Amino acid sequence: MEIKRHIETLIPEIIALRRDFHQHPELGFQEFRTRDQVKHFLTSIGIPIKDMAKTGVVGLLEGDEPGRTILLRADMDALPVTEDTGLAWQSEKKGVMHACGHDGHTAMLLGAAKVLSRLRSRIRGRIKFVFQPNEEDAGAWLMIQEGVMENPTVDAAFGCHLWSQIDTGTIDIRPGPVMAASHYFSLTIKGKGGHAGFAHESIDPIFVSSAVIQAVQAVQSREINALDPAVVMFTSAHAGSNSHTIVPDQMTLKGSLRVLYERGEQDIRNRFKRIVDHTCHAHRADYDLTFKVGNHLLSNDDIFTSLVKSAALEVLADPNRVTGSVRTMAGEDFSEYISQVPGAFAFIGIRNPANGIVYPHHHPKFDIDETMLPKGTELYVRTALAYLAKA
Numbered sequence: 086m087e088i089k090r091h092i093e094t095l096i097p098e099i100i101a102l103r104r105d106f107h108q109h110p111e112l113g114f115q116e117f118r119t120r121d122q123v124k125h126f127l128t129s130i131g132i133p134i135k136d137m138a139k140t141g142v143v144g145l146l147e148g149d150e151p152g153r154t155i156l157l158r159a160d161m162d163a164l165p166v167t168e169d170t171g172l173a174w175q176s177e178k179k180g181v182m183h184a185c186g187h188d189g190h191t192a193m194l195l196g197a198a199k200v201l202s203r204l205r206s207r208i209r210g211r212i213k214f215v216f217q218p219n220e221e222d223a224g225a226w227l228m229i230q231e232g233v234m235e236n237p238t239v240d241a242a243f244g245c246h247l248w249s250q251i252d253t254g255t256i257d258i259r260p261g262p263v264m265a266a267s268h269y270f271s272l273t274i275k276g277k278g279g280h281a282g283f284a285h286e287s288i289d290p291i292f293v294s295s296a297v298i299q300a301v302q303a304v305q306s307r308e309i310n311a312l313d314p315a316v317v318m319f320t321s322a323h324a325g326s327n328s329h330t331i332v333p334d335q336m337t338l339k340g341s342l343r344v345l346y347e348r349g350e351q352d353i354r355n356r357f358k359r360i361v362d363h364t365c366h367a368h369r370a371d372y373d374l375t376f377k378v379g380n381h382l383l384s385n386d387d388i389f390t391s392l393v394k395s396a397a398l399e400v401l402a403d404p405n406r407v408t409g410s411v412r413t414m415a416g417e418d419f420s421e422y423i424s425q426v427p428g429a430f431a432f433i434g435i436r437n438p439a440n441g442i443v444y445p446h447h448h449p450k451f452d453i454d455e456t457m458l459p460k461g462t463e464l465y466v467r468t469a470l471a472y473l474a475k476a
């Protein structure tokens with residue numbers, strides 16, 4: 086009960102922090118104000134801090150006894166969305182909004198740092214509080230490049246997301262793949278320009294592109310096991326001028342390949358490339374194809390997941406409220422941390438139709454049920470304590 090008592094006293098502070106971050110959102114790698122608030126808060130509770138990855142902050146809490154090191158992560162970036170919630174703490178910055186809930190993540194983890202700093206005397210080991218910039222565009226990668234997993238070496242990692250697709254009052258955690266790997270492709274189909282009246286003298290890249298867009302759907306529908314989730318998606322297509330008579334000489338296509346199963350990432354790329362290659366050559370066209378990793382697969386460790394599940398049961402005290410259903414084809418760069426060490430990622434329900442909180446992430450009316458913020462704080466605290474106690 087001691088932990089619940091500590092959290093109880095912090096509820097107004099956690100909510101105030103969230104509203105402050107919400108009112109002052111900042112885009113990825115521009116989280117200057119947020120970073121300064123985080124640094125000020127951590128310093129005020131005696132946690133030493135380090136700058137990392139442009140606008141990131143890492144705090145390190147040393148327990149009174151030696152032990153393992155767990156990394157707890159929150160992301161801090163907002164989105165280029167114009168808020169339309171009408172809340173009293175609505176964004177002050179036109180065109181920038183915390184429409185994904187990262188304001189809540191930062192507030193929850195600061196609350197957890199405060200509770201854990203009070204419990205220092207019973208902590209065996211260390212807790213690394215990672216306030217990460219630019220989650221929406223793979224900021225975790227830069228944190229790792231700059232050594233967030235070292236000094237001291239991290240043994241396990243935990244993160245969570247306030248989640249609009251599940252009801253308030255629930256926490257969702259399951260083992261295995263939960264968020265998709267996404268690989269972004271850019272494909273330029275190179276034909277030969279000419280006059281629309283002499284099709285035979287040109288190589289029409291628009292015609293070839295249409296064949297490619299159709300043909301590569303076979304990757305998902307005919308080549309990958311239907312029980313392994315995969316998506317081949319085009320999101321951009323550009324060619325030609327404004328003319329009705331000129332055949333352009335090239336067309337550019339963009340999109341993403343997504344998989345939600347182990348060992349699928351290279352495989353889907355290879356299959357996509359093979360079909361692009363043959364289809365282009367069948368029509369005498371050439372092509373340039375490049376890939377960029379958006380996110381790797383986020384797959385939860387079995388043992389660590391059961392530890393988080395036990396922690397969630399203590400937080401909610403109702404087994405029916407701890408679920409294991411969320412899997413999504415969206416990506417999350419927390420995968421970078423747990424591709425190196427065991428760990429898990431949980432979802433905290435914030436959907437509340439009774440209060441009109443029903444909009445999806447990245448929507449101008451996105452909002453969260455704030456009553457779950459202290460639950461998220463408690464989940465960070467209990468997961469860290471449980472992991473370190475097990476050494």
Ligand SMILES: [Zn+2]
Nearest residue numbers: 185221446447
């Ligand atoms: Zn997002």
Ligand SMILES: [Zn+2]
Nearest residue numbers: 185186187246
């Ligand atoms: Zn997010």
